[in-house]
Amino acid sequence: AGAKGHKARQGRLDDKWQTEVPLRLMTEAEGLAFCITGRMDAYCDADVPIIEELKLCWADAAPPRAALPAHRAQAVVYAHMLCAQTAKPAVEIRVVYVTEGGAQQASFAETLSAGALEAEFTALLRALAQWESLQIKHRAKRDQSLQALPFPFDSYRSGQREMAVQVFTAIKNQKRLFASMPTGTGKSAAVLYPSLKALGQGLTGQIFYLTARTTARQAALQALGLMREKGMHARSLILNAKEKQCPGYSRCHPDFCPRAKGHFVRLPAALDEMLQVTDWNGDAVAAMAEKHSLCPFEFALSLCEIADVVICDYNYAFDPAVRIKRIFDWRANLTLLVDESHNLASRTREMLSGVSDGEALCAFRRSLGRAAGRKGPLYKALTGALHVLRAIPMDEDQTEIPLPALPPDLPEAMRALLEAVTDAFAAPPPGEAGQGLGELYLAVIGFVAAAERDGQNYAVLCRRQGREHAVKLWCLSVAEHLTEATRRLSGVVYFSATLSPLTAMRTLLGGTEEDACFALPSPFPPENLRVIRHRIDTRYAMRRQTAPRVAAAIAQAYAAAPGKYIAYFPSYAYLRLVAGELAAAAPALPMLVQRSGMADDDRDAFLSRFTADGKPLLGLAVLGGVFAEGIDLPGERLCGVMIVGVGLPMLCPEQEALRRHYGQTLGDGFAYAYRYPGMQKVLQAAGRVIRSETDKGTVLLIDNRYFSREYLSLCPPHWRFSA
Secondary structure, eight states: HHHHHHHHHHHHHHHTTTEEEEEEEEETTEEEEEEEEEEEEEEEEESSEEEEEEEEETTSSOSSSSHHHHHHHHHHHHHHHHHHHHSSSEEEEEEEEEEETTEEEEEEEEEEEEEHHHHHHHHHHHHHHHHHHHHHHHHHHHHHHTTOOOOSSSSSOTTTTHHHHHHHHHTTOOOOOEEOOTTOOOOHHHHHHHHHHHHHSSSSSSSEEEEEGGGGGGHHHHHHEEEEEEEEOOOEEEEOOOHHHHHOOOSSSTTTTTTTTHHHHHHHHHHHHTTTTTOOOOOOOOHHHHHHTTHOOOOOHHHHTTEEEEEEHHHHOOTTTOOOHHHHHHOOSSSSEEEEEEHHHHHHHHHEEEEEEEEEEHHHHHHHHHHHHOOOOHHHHHHHHHHHHTSSSSOOSSEEEEEEEETTTTTHHHHHHHEEEEEHHSOSSHHHHHTTHHHHHHHHHHHHHHHHHHHGGGEEEEEEEETTTEEEEEEEHHHHHHEEEEHTTTTTTEETOOOOOOOOHHHTTTTTTTTEEEEEOOOOOGGGEEEEEOOOOOSGGGHHHHHHHHHHHHHHHHHHHSSSSEEEESSHHHHHHHHHHHHHTTTTSSSOOOOOOOOOHHHHHHHHHHHHHHHOEEEETTSSSSTTSSOOOGGGGEEEEESSSSSOOOOHHHHHHHHHHHHTTTTTTHHIIIIIHHHHHHHHHHTTTTSSTTOOOOEEEESSGGSSHHHHSSSOTOOOBBB
């Protein structure tokens, strides 16, 4: 919206004006050299030249009574740079507030001499130089502490030292490393420690530790805490999702959010105070933002720029819509540590895909019509997109079909809808429609962005929803995107307990033959894990028929050695089916059942049942869910798991499109689309059992496919089958 306002205002200026005029100034302060660059929004050359700095002001908001200090300071900097280049004796600066359509809402002008401009500029630059001097001193102290830092544990576990060497080498050579490390080997310490050592030697400038789930952060935080106890002086930041931090004001704009208004004026004091500590966890960031009335997410992004280690979700590095541009568009001297990276391909595919959902568009249009009538541009744009979607031919008996290409009118209709949604932010409709505007915007821009990428890398799928149609642009390969996103960086480490088969995963994640693959054997005695197989057909068509046998196998394993177990299922429906059989056959069995869409508190309550006491318990959960990865229940907190099925993704048009694509490009489409991701879920769930050298436990595999070569070849070599 701001860019549109700029262009509209610039288009109204006469020929005396130039727009987007670049400026560059080399200067010094506090013994440091600076290069200052920027572009004047509008410039009029005259005896007393005029610089306009344009800022957005929503049409329905009251314009400011004076130029905001940060906006005025920007104009002052440009004016001084101009004087330094042209020897002009004075400059008139104007801070002009315009609507999205370019209409002037307010203008604040003043003429300043070159001397006055230099004085203001010097004060600003001195503050920046003092800030940079602090960062230089911090880095010197940090590097000294890291060079002396010992490994955080008394000794290395088997394989940890070898892994650390591989990580350090990847960073030193600016390469990618693909590493498979069994669960319980201390992956977080094995990758963080050498990365910090490389940071201390200047081989990288910053470390991003990326996770697929917030639950996966705990091991990294524990390792950092131990290293801090041993003398590490490095700043670590947890970057939480924006929606979890926002205090909930109506719009993310200074006109509507008191924390956004004046944010950058109050920011320096908060940053100065934050420098007194090095552990920037979520609570610390929120408390400081509250104290200084800052936008907590913007505050966290500012901390991102000076943190040594940032722990955050994959999307901040890889999602084009939300990646941290101030970091990843401007810096190359940073290292990515990608935890549980077997999840990365599917997560990135979702980031790059897009859906034009007729049912959702129709529901929004209904609420919009009730709130604001049917004559507005947004209502008309929604109608246009729905008209194109409804015109897609489908037979009466068809619910989902692949399309050879995007309907030719759909991209333009969605671009028109995107423009209408963007315009609507200036004066949102009341009630439900206004509240849903942001969600609609994200959906539409996601589809438009996918439509503008290489169409050869997408499958076009159409689904019927009553009278409405939905068109999905489904990304087939993420390799090119990940290759480009990591090409210039100072080392990238993809690691997981189930990054297998390694060479196949390297291909899927955009690696090349120049990138190293490294696999560690299990460090634990193989006799500590008992693996039992049951020949039961759990394929979809046989599930109802064999559910009693599955329930009996689970109950028998539990009764043989009562303790705490989790049984994992390929779907909630199958889980509920077997739960019913268990309840009927063994009503006294203490069961705990995972529900779909559990809140964080409910998840914590589920896990607390395994840690609260020593009483036997059988949990029922889904493969690939929050209780199948990233949880740590050592010792008697979990003595075994039962895994029902081989974890294959559900048969659907999306997976079938992947199977065809991989068949054409990699040869074995079924393996890449179904078998590999399925067995990765199985191995993650099995990895919950043995967490230390003293743990002992059982894995029960319930499916006749575990007796076939294709699936046995994907099982860990240290597994010893008892039956």
